[in-house]
Amino acid sequence: EFIAVFEDLRDFVVDEVNQKYEMPQEAQDHIRRMLDYNVPKGKLNRGITVVHTLEAIKDRELSKDERYKAAALGWCVEWLQAYFLVADDIMDQSHTRRGQICWFRNKDIGLNAINDSFILQSNIFQILKKHFRNDACYLQLLELLNETTLQTELGQLMDLTSNPLDGPTDLDRFTKERHRLIVQYKTAYYSFYLPVALAMIIGGVATDKSLGVARSILVDMGIYFQVQDDYLDCYADPEVLGKVGTDIQDNKCSWLVVQALARANEDQKQQLKNNYGVDKQECIDKVKQLYKDLKLEDVYHEYEESTYKDLCQRIDSVDKDPELKIPGEAFYRLLRKIYRRSK
Amino acid sequence: EFIAVFEDLRDFVVDEVNQKYEMPQEAQDHIRRMLDYNVPKGKLNRGITVVHTLEAIKDRELSKDERYKAAALGWCVEWLQAYFLVADDIMDQSHTRRGQICWFRNKDIGLNAINDSFILQSNIFQILKKHFRNDACYLQLLELLNETTLQTELGQLMDLTSNPLDGPTDLDRFTKERHRLIVQYKTAYYSFYLPVALAMIIGGVATDKSLGVARSILVDMGIYFQVQDDYLDCYADPEVLGKVGTDIQDNKCSWLVVQALARANEDQKQQLKNNYGVDKQECIDKVKQLYKDLKLEDVYHEYEESTYKDLCQRIDSVDKDPELKIPGEAFYRLLRKIYRRSK
Ligand SMILES: [Mg+2]
Ligand SMILES: [Mg+2]
Ligand SMILES: [Mg+2]
Ligand SMILES: [Mg+2]
Ligand SMILES: [Mg+2]
Ligand SMILES: [Mg+2]
Numbered sequence: 001e002f003i004a005v006f007e008d009l010r011d012f013v014v015d016e017v018n019q020k021y022e023m024p025q026e027a028q029d030h031i032r033r034m035l036d037y038n039v040p041k042g043k044l045n046r047g048i049t050v051v052h053t054l055e056a057i058k059d060r061e062l063s064k065d066e067r068y069k070a071a072a073l074g075w076c077v078e079w080l081q082a083y084f085l086v087a088d089d090i091m092d093q094s095h096t097r098r099g100q101i102c103w104f105r106n107k108d109i110g111l112n113a114i115n116d117s118f119i120l121q122s123n124i125f126q127i128l129k130k131h132f133r134n135d136a137c138y139l140q141l142l143e144l145l146n147e148t149t150l151q152t153e154l155g156q157l158m159d160l161t162s163n164p165l166d167g168p169t170d171l172d173r174f175t176k177e178r179h180r181l182i183v184q185y186k187t188a189y190y191s192f193y194l195p196v197a198l199a200m201i202i203g204g205v206a207t208d209k210s211l212g213v214a215r216s217i218l219v220d221m222g223i224y225f226q227v228q229d230d231y232l233d234c235y236a237d238p239e240v241l242g243k244v245g246t247d248i249q250d251n252k253c254s255w256l257v258v259q260a261l262a263r264a265n266e267d268q269k270q271q272l273k274n275n276y277g278v279d280k281q282e283c284i285d286k287v288k289q290l291y292k293d294l295k296l297e298d299v300y301h302e303y304e305e306s307t308y309k310d311l312c313q314r315i316d317s318v319d320k321d322p323e324l325k326i327p328g329e330a331f332y333r334l335l336r337k338i339y340r341r342s343k
Numbered sequence: 344e345f346i347a348v349f350e351d352l353r354d355f356v357v358d359e360v361n362q363k364y365e366m367p368q369e370a371q372d373h374i375r376r377m378l379d380y381n382v383p384k385g386k387l388n389r390g391i392t393v394v395h396t397l398e399a400i401k402d403r404e405l406s407k408d409e410r411y412k413a414a415a416l417g418w419c420v421e422w423l424q425a426y427f428l429v430a431d432d433i434m435d436q437s438h439t440r441r442g443q444i445c446w447f448r449n450k451d452i453g454l455n456a457i458n459d460s461f462i463l464q465s466n467i468f469q470i471l472k473k474h475f476r477n478d479a480c481y482l483q484l485l486e487l488l489n490e491t492t493l494q495t496e497l498g499q500l501m502d503l504t505s506n507p508l509d510g511p512t513d514l515d516r517f518t519k520e521r522h523r524l525i526v527q528y529k530t531a532y533y534s535f536y537l538p539v540a541l542a543m544i545i546g547g548v549a550t551d552k553s554l555g556v557a558r559s560i561l562v563d564m565g566i567y568f569q570v571q572d573d574y575l576d577c578y579a580d581p582e583v584l585g586k587v588g589t590d591i592q593d594n595k596c597s598w599l600v601v602q603a604l605a606r607a608n609e610d611q612k613q614q615l616k617n618n619y620g621v622d623k624q625e626c627i628d629k630v631k632q633l634y635k636d637l638k639l640e641d642v643y644h645e646y647e648e649s650t651y652k653d654l655c656q657r658i659d660s661v662d663k664d665p666e667l668k669i670p671g672e673a674f675y676r677l678l679r680k681i682y683r684r685s686k
Contacts, residue, residue: 021497022524030504087461091454108509111434114457115499118430121464122493129486139482143472150465154364156458161373166451181365 002048003040005071006078010035012130013123034103034116035123038082039075041098046081046195047074049334053199056330066202072131073198076124076145080190083120084152086113091160092250099242121149137201144201148194155186162253169251169277171261171269179258180223187229188222196330205325213324217314217331224307225338230255231300232343234288240343248287251277256296257287263294308339345391346383348414349421353378355473356466377446377459378466381425382418384441388680389424389538390417396542399673409545415474416541419467419488423533426463427495429456434503435593442585464492480544487544491537498529505596512594512620514604514612522601523566530572531565539673548668556667560657560674567650568681573598574643575686577631583686591630594620599639600630606637651682 014032017023023031054070055062062070088094089102090113096102104113124145132138159182163169193215200206200214233245234256247254257276264272271290275283291297315335319328357375360366366374397413398405405413431437432445433456439445447456467488475481502525506512536558543549543557576588577599590597600619607615614633618626634640658678662671 125489146468
């Protein structure tokens with residue numbers, strides 16, 4: 001049913017490109033293919049969260065219209081993610097994404113994928129205008145999407161510049177504070193806060209206070225999610241994860257290297273300096289051995305359990321505050337999906 | 344004075360990145376440098392047009408506040424153009440722009456420029472929110488900018504796919520209708536219609552009718568402007584133009600090749616097929632000789648004079664319709680800037 005809404009929105013977008021914007025058949029075909037390739041191929045957790053959160057807020061079955069509009073906003077989040085991912089894969093020079101080759105690696109696409117990513121973003125405003133133009137919350141939805149977009153771009157900027165393109169590696173930049181900034185901005189806002197906030201807005205329970213409380217919990221949940229991502233990049237079974245991690249050789253400001261640096265003695269720091277960000281198996285192995293010596297797996301499991309406990313406590317106190325009108329279950333549903341995940 | 348507004352808006356954007364979005368000094372420095380490099384280096388005609396049009400509409404000196412807000416919207420147009428140009432240069436693999444090397448060609452930037460182009464676009468919404476949040480026209484401004492962005496992206500799509508990346512050249516695609524679609528969408532809307540429409544909206548004279556009349560004239564003026572661009576690419580003195588044209592070897596759907604194909608006999612068509620889009624001096628020379636044989640310079644001058652006459656007539660009838668509340672002078676000011684231009 002959620003997929004059916006995508007097909008409907010895609011057809012609407014392609015139809016506007018044709019009817020309203022005069023584009024010939026080949027341009028329509030291109031956009032349809034680009035959307036099918038890039039928008040609905042993920043796990044769709046972000047998108048479906050809008051529907052589930054609205055259900056939790058209303059605490060009843062949604063009407064057909066409510067379901068459709070929540071799903072449409074969910075797809076806006078998926079469209080936004082597609083916009084980021086198409087571009088991120090070019091910037092990271094990645095090869096595969098979601099089990100298929102990256103969009104820009106298709107022979108007939110190349111760097112034109114940049115313009116496709118732009119079109120993906122513009123589609124969001126076509127969809128919003130079509131379905132929310134006459135709603136009081138239209139402007140608030142627009143502003144939230146714009147703000148979240150900027151936040152994610154700033155996170156990308158921090159991620160892309162955590163090591164200079166044209167200079168030597170500088171491990172001093174890999175601090176806990178910088179890691180927090182990167183993951184909060186590049187991942188947490190759009191993946192966790194945005195879907196819930198969109199549902200709160202159309203559900204009529206968005207006040208400065210309730211949004212602030214939700215933001216605080218969801219940003220921390222999003223940071224936790226990205227720490228897991230960093231951990232799994234090194235420790236997950238590639239068969240289960242669906243890819244082989246490359247954060248070490250890619251010189252990424254990963255949670256693991258930040259923890260390692262915070263615990264390493266001078267000799268170990270020098271080891272890291274010599275081997276991190278070098279695309280050779282022996283260097284990667286040395287870094288992994290260092291992680292082992294520093295017992296980072298234990299550090300991670302402690303982090304996971306204490307973060308989980310902390311989030312549960314905060315969710316429970318939201319649940320007890322009737323003024324907030326947002327049930328703890330909305331947050332628990334997300335937390336359960338990620339707690340102790342192995343992929 | 345117009346430049347001073349840029350500096351003010353840039354400082355505001357950088358300040359929000361710092362205060363509201365917690366970004367460290369290096370990220371602020373990066374964004375400031377990126378803005379200085381990419382936003383204010385053009386001729387600024389598009390931006391200043393917003394101020395001039397508002398003056399023409401009000402038919403009096405503008406108040407300080409009116410001037411500032413018109414200038415801020417003018418800079419939004421320049422910011423939007425920067426967003427397109429940073430990305431366009433990557434997609435076209437260009438080397439220079441506005442007398443400096445393209446942003447992505449800087450050693451420490453590279454493909455991270457894609458994320459910079461995203462940030463440029465997001466800045467527009469920071470600026471709009473800051474200065475127009477409390478105005479009744481805020482949503483209309485937002486929607487116009489979103490719509491113009493999509494139109495320009497669709498024009499880029501048509502431009503980028505006017506010949507397949509991975510297949511043989513197909514001159515059959517270079518029709519008058521396709522050329523009109525490309526230039527109307529990729530250039531005319533954002534360069535001519537957008538600045539005037541923004542001024543009409545804040546000037547309080549934007550109705551469906553008045554915007555429709557303005558759009559019709561300005562879109563045709565924008566097409567005329569891009570036809571000049573295509574012509575100058577081949578015929579202007581490179582010293583005067585500031586660059587050496589490359590449309591022929593780049594296989595561009597230029598007004599010249601479209602006119603040539605419409606006039607060529609079978610033999611000449613074959614000549615074009617063999618030589619157009621080939622990066623060799625002798626092929627370029629053969630295409631240029633063909634243009635000469637087909638008297639395209641004369642065709643261009645006839646097009647320019649008849650288009651000018653037609654636009655003047657239509658502007659005069661706008662001037663005579665008091666219901667429209669937009670003086671012909673607003674359009675003439677733009678037309679005079681481009682009529683018979685040589686660069
Ligand atoms: Mg990536
Ligand atoms: Mg990346
Ligand atoms: Mg990762
Ligand atoms: Mg170009
Ligand atoms: Mg181009
Ligand atoms: Mg040109």
